Amino acid sequence: MGGAVIMGIAIPSMHYVAMMAVEYTPVAEFTQVLHAIYISSLGALLIVAALSIVLVLAVITSVSGRDLRLCRP
Numbered sequence: 001m002g003g004a005v006i007m008g009i010a011i012p013s014m015h016y017v018a019m020m021a022v023e024y025t026p027v028a029e030f031t032q033v034l035h036a037i038y039i040s041s042l043g044a045l046l047i048v049a050a051l052s053i054v055l056v057l058a059v060i061t062s063v064s065g066r067d068l069r070l071c072r073p
Contacts, residue, residue, distance in 0.1 A: 039047075
């Protein structure tokens with residue numbers, strides 16, 4: 001339980017320290033984004049499908065693991 005409390009404090013603390021340390025520099029001209037990756041609609045759909053499969057598998061393994069623990073004497 002103590003580890004969870006420490007992690008619960010550490011993660012947001014690191015986030016806010018990093019956000020205070022960042023410096024944004026304004027630029028006069030529009031930045032070129034030619035090097036950016038274009039993702040088509042099919043690619044976005046495949047990403048969502050893969051993430052959904054991972055989420056469903058995580059829920060299934062969690063529930064089945066809990067059921068197995070309840071069945072043991």
